[in-house]
Amino acid sequence: MHADVFGTWTGSISLDLSGGLGYGGGISIAFVFDGEGNLGFQFNTAKGGTMMGSLGASLSGGYTNNNTIFDLEGTGYSFGGSGGYLGYGGIDFSADERGFDGISVSVGIGIGAEIHGYETQTYTLWSNNPNPNSNTAASKNNPTVTAQKTQNKTPSTVTSLPNKTPSKATSLPTNKGNLKTSILVGTINKPIIMSC
Numbered sequence: 001m002h003a004d005v006f007g008t009w010t011g012s013i014s015l016d017l018s019g020g021l022g023y024g025g026g027i028s029i030a031f032v033f034d035g036e037g038n039l040g041f042q043f044n045t046a047k048g049g050t051m052m053g054s055l056g057a058s059l060s061g062g063y064t065n066n067n068t069i070f071d072l073e074g075t076g077y078s079f080g081g082s083g084g085y086l087g088y089g090g091i092d093f094s095a096d097e098r099g100f101d102g103i104s105v106s107v108g109i110g111i112g113a114e115i116h117g118y119e120t121q122t123y124t125l126w127s128n129n130p131n132p133n134s135n136t137a138a139s140k141n142n143p144t145v146t147a148q149k150t151q152n153k154t155p156s157t158v159t160s161l162p163n164k165t166p167s168k169a170t171s172l173p174t175n176k177g178n179l180k181t182s183i184l185v186g187t188i189n190k191p192i193i194m195s196c
């Protein structure tokens with residue numbers, strides 16, 4: 001297990017249904033709690049490979065060294081085994097990307113025996129406190145994030161200024177024999193006026 005330098009922990013009590021023969025999995029509903037005062041209910045699914053086979057229903061208790069119950073959410077991994085005939089028991093070690101982080105023990109009813117390696121997905125159904133890792137909670141607790149969102153919502157205004165560039169005309173005297181010609185040259189947007 002990785003070191004929990006702050007002494008934090010989570011605990012759980014869950015109802016589990018599991019089974020498999022070569023390939024298996026399970027589902028569970030857990031009441032979860034932690035040292036920070038968070039309480040909640042989580043739903044967990046598991047699937048993966050098994051050696052041998054079993055089918056059972058059990059009640060389990062678990063411990064991890066995660067900081068809060070919200071750190072249990074998402075993808076994880078479970079390695080262990082279970083077995084029995086009518087009386088049924090099992091043990092599992094849980095892990096995440098950092099390494100092993102917890103253990104759970106289960107007792108119940110079932111038949112068979114198996115060793116498994118599962119990928120798990122955990123979802124929080126309800127909690128007495130909001131998840132501090134969520135974007136909503138982060139925005140409420142972080143004035144910088146709120147200010148940035150407010151700033152991003154400010155509409156931008158583009159003002160179109162009329163073209164007030166005065167037109168200019170230049171008189172170019174020319175002499176061609178006895179004919180005096182005056183040419184007026186305007187801006188590019190104005191007509192060219194020629195008088196003879």
